[in-house]
Each structure stands twice: as structure tokens, then as C-alpha cells.
Amino acid sequence: MAVLPILTQEAPILRQKAKRVARVDDSVRKLIDDMVDTMVAAPGVGLAAPQVGVGLRVLVIKTDENLHALVNPEMVKGEGEQIGPEGCLSVPGYVGEVKRFLRVVARGLNRHGKTVKVKGDGLLARAIQHEIDHLDGILFTDRLTSLDTLRKVEPEEQEQKAELVGV
Numbered sequence: 085m086a087v088l089p090i091l092t093q094e095a096p097i098l099r100q101k102a103k104r105v106a107r108v109d110d111s112v113r114k115l116i117d118d119m120v121d122t123m124v125a126a127p128g129v130g131l132a133a134p135q136v137g138v139g140l141r142v143l144v145i146k147t148d149e150n151l152h153a154l155v156n157p158e159m160v161k162g163e164g165e166q167i168g169p170e171g172c173l174s175v176p177g178y179v180g181e182v183k184r185f186l187r188v189v190a191r192g193l194n195r196h197g198k199t200v201k202v203k204g205d206g207l208l209a210r211a212i213q214h215e216i217d218h219l220d221g222i223l224f225t226d227r228l229t230s231l232d233t234l235r236k237v238e239p240e241e242q243e244q245k246a247e248l249v250g251v
Contacts, residue, residue, distance in 0.1 A: 089137075099221045101219070105155045158191055184227075185213060
């Protein structure tokens, strides 16, 4: 397992739609493991494969003690609304207000290639939507409620709000 470099918003791959994974094999499981190590080291709440330069539909999310890895994820259901601060490991040092569903259900494959559903609300729901956006070439800055909400985060504030920066 390895900590991979995280690409920033200038990288063209972050604006491209990621390709579906044909088969979950050892190379995909290694990618998942490396992405988890990278996300934890950053530290962040979620990470999508394009953020580490891999154009595949793979994401990882860790909220509290729950770790989710989804291959070929898709939104099944979204309801309610939450507006709140969001950041991104690929847009370091900035947060902005984004409107998202409050509760979501996503479906994808787990690390063993089995179909799973992930249900989440609050931060997990926000992270699922954020990471699926990455797989479609969308950054959180594209979804700001207003450009006026985008602001630079001071280093000490970033430490206090690590759960927001790096979704």
C-alpha cells in the first residue's frame, strides 16, 4: 500500500468522466488500498480515483469508523436538502457552500466485486455526492451556491474543520 500524490484542480483528468471498471481484480483492490492510505494521510473524508491520476470509477469514503469503497458507483436515491461548507483535497485551502441531498442511497461494487448499497445522511451523503461528482469531472467549485461563498481557509481553521476540507 502506498500514499499517492493528489492532483490539484489544474489536472485535466479531474475534468474528464472516469471509465467504468470492467472487473474488480487485484489491481483494483490495490488501487482501493492505496486510495485509503492516501485519503487518511491527507487527511480527508473521501477520495476518487481521478484525484490520484487514475481515470476509473472508484471512490473511497471514511466517516467516523466506517470505511466505504465503491466501484462503478451510481446514485439510486436522493432526498431532502443540506447547504453547508465543502472543501476538496484537489482544491486545497478553500471551502465554499454547496447544496446537496440530505439523504442518499448509492449502489456500486465492493472490493470483492459484489453489488452493495450505501445509505447515508449528513456528511456521508455529502461525501458520496462529492466523490461521484469527481467521477463525472465535476468539482465542488462548480456547485457553489454562490461564488461569494468560496473562501480561503486559514491553516488553524483547516485543522479544526478537517472533516470539511478534503471531502
